Amino acid sequence: MALQIFGVPGLPEIVPGSDLATMILDAAHTAGTPLADGDVVVVTSKIVSKAEGRLVELADVEPSPFAREWSSRWDKDPAVTELVLRESKRVVRQLGPVMITETHHGFVCANSGIDQSSSGAHGRVVLLPVDPDASARTIRAGLVAAGVDAAVIVSDTFGRAWREGQTDIAIGVAGITPILSYIGQVDPHGHEFKVQAICTADELAGAAELVKGNVSRVPVAVIRGFVYQTDDDATIAPVLRDQSRDLFR
Amino acid sequence: MALQIFGVPGLPEIVPGSDLATMILDAAHTAGTPLADGDVVVVTSKIVSKAEGRLVELADVEPSPFAREWSSRWDKDPAVTELVLRESKRVVRQLGPVMITETHHGFVCANSGIDQSSSGAHGRVVLLPVDPDASARTIRAGLVAAGVDAAVIVSDTFGRAWREGQTDIAIGVAGITPILSYIGQVDPHGHEFKVQAICTADELAGAAELVKGNVSRVPVAVIRGFVYQTDDDATIAPVLRDQSRDLFR
Numbered sequence: 374m375a376l377q378i379f380g381v382p383g384l385p386e387i388v389p390g391s392d393l394a395t396m397i398l399d400a401a402h403t404a405g406t407p408l409a410d411g412d413v414v415v416v417t418s419k420i421v422s423k424a425e426g427r428l429v430e431l432a433d434v435e436p437s438p439f440a441r442e443w444s445s446r447w448d449k450d451p452a453v454t455e456l457v458l459r460e461s462k463r464v465v466r467q468l469g470p471v472m473i474t475e476t477h478h479g480f481v482c483a484n485s486g487i488d489q490s491s492s493g494a495h496g497r498v499v500l501l502p503v504d505p506d507a508s509a510r511t512i513r514a515g516l517v518a519a520g521v522d523a524a525v526i527v528s529d530t531f532g533r534a535w536r537e538g539q540t541d542i543a544i545g546v547a548g549i550t551p552i553l554s555y556i557g558q559v560d561p562h563g564h565e566f567k568v569q570a571i572c573t574a575d576e577l578a579g580a581a582e583l584v585k586g587n588v589s590r591v592p593v594a595v596i597r598g599f600v601y602q603t604d605d606d607a608t609i610a611p612v613l614r615d616q617s618r619d620l621f622r
Numbered sequence: 623m624a625l626q627i628f629g630v631p632g633l634p635e636i637v638p639g640s641d642l643a644t645m646i647l648d649a650a651h652t653a654g655t656p657l658a659d660g661d662v663v664v665v666t667s668k669i670v671s672k673a674e675g676r677l678v679e680l681a682d683v684e685p686s687p688f689a690r691e692w693s694s695r696w697d698k699d700p701a702v703t704e705l706v707l708r709e710s711k712r713v714v715r716q717l718g719p720v721m722i723t724e725t726h727h728g729f730v731c732a733n734s735g736i737d738q739s740s741s742g743a744h745g746r747v748v749l750l751p752v753d754p755d756a757s758a759r760t761i762r763a764g765l766v767a768a769g770v771d772a773a774v775i776v777s778d779t780f781g782r783a784w785r786e787g788q789t790d791i792a793i794g795v796a797g798i799t800p801i802l803s804y805i806g807q808v809d810p811h812g813h814e815f816k817v818q819a820i821c822t823a824d825e826l827a828g829a830a831e832l833v834k835g836n837v838s839r840v841p842v843a844v845i846r847g848f849v850y851q852t853d854d855d856a857t858i859a860p861v862l863r864d865q866s867r868d869l870f871r
Contacts, residue, residue: 377624611787
């Protein structure tokens with residue numbers, strides 16, 4: 374029972390209002406790998422943000438005194454710092470030039486997930502989607518309307534505590550349960566599983582990154598052959614650890 | 623350029639001294655999917671530990687007063703707590719019944735990665751391999767000796783800060799650079815990459831988990847078609863964040 378993972382090349386430039394579902398369907402078709410029922414389609418958040426107009430001109434941003442002071446000390450762009458703060462509900466760690474925040478969605482990440490690298494123009498940054506679950510649902514609805522019952526994951530590239538190197542993880546899901554639970558199941562020796570729940574959504578996002586790469590610029594990948602729990606009401610919420618259960622906030 | 627990921631079923635029961643490389647080669651051959659040059663072979667640490675005799679009878683463990691006191695308060699097995707402490711160089715967080723430690727290898731994880739669930743017998747636990755890079759190198763050497771130039775990753779299932787659900791990550795590597803660096807590279811718009819380094823070893827380990835599962839008990843998976851940087855001297859060390867750079871220790 375092999376999994377297949379392939380990128381979807383040849384997407385057109387994404388602009389505000391782009392219909393991602395149609396674009397992905399068309400590109401996969403043109404590439405000779407049309408989408409199929411049961412596929413998991415992993416979409417890089419950056420193109421979702423672009424389609425949703427989550428671009429900000431830095432010249433339009435008025436930094437607060439706090440953002441200005443800290444930015445000047447660490448040689449940062451104060452407009453970017455201002456956006457990082459606006460996109461967050463809490464600064465989790467601020468040490469030297471590093472700012473780890475908790476976004477309004479509840480993601481803990483560097484710089485509120487703001488992407489300064491590849492917005493298509495200098496002086497402009499890309500914010501995370503406002504509601505990545507809703508973004509995923511919109512894309513999935515477009516696929517379903519075209520006759521393809523596939524799950525959708527919106528992914529982003531996050532750092533981790535304790536480990537160097539970033540990995541792609543899920544920030545929004547549609548049609549797929551993000552966590553596979555083994556609670557109550559027993560192993561072949563009658564012992565309950567130590568591992569109680571696997572975040573397969575994050576593993577799928579990371580697996581997709583292996584074919585998307587960051588330089589080759591293929592922002593969509595498809596995972597075929599993975600048997601997942603379907604759920605029309607799925608969200609990423611179960612993956613976000615409640616502060617009361619988190620020892621590292 | 624699709625990736626393929628498939629499990630290697632049919633491994634015999636692993637006992638101390640088992641020759642994992644030969645067993646994996648034989649099982650893959652019997653399954654009709656013989657290993658090939660360029661494959662990444664992901665091996666669950668549990669079978670590595672079993673082959674290396676990293677099993678401990680809890681009856682043989684004399685708990686310290688500290689281990690006894692804390693265990694009685696939280697209804698834990700004091701012998702397991704004692705082993706968790708012995709396998710660690712530092713307790714990172716201890717709150718309620720949760721103990722997060724830094725192992726002698728430098729991994730930050732729950733309970734020093736000790737597996738109480740599936741050691742093949744009750745009253746016995748499985749410790750992490752002493753040197754998972756050396757374990758990976760030994761397996762890889764066996765594959766190479768049989769004419770298959772494949773990389774090897776030893777994986778384990780770890781929790782994360784901030785996010786619920788565990789994922790499989792790499793704890794040892796052989797023949798493959800664990801982190802793919804984009805430092806100094808520029809995107810199509812001439813902007814330097816925000817994402818500077820991807821921990822592909824962790825993404826590969828997580829991708830392998832998608833076919834291994836935990837219930838179906840297939841402890842080895844193969845990833846075919848991933849173009850990696852070969853490195854005969856590779857270790858997991860670059861993935862372990864130095865304490866001076868870590869805001870969450």
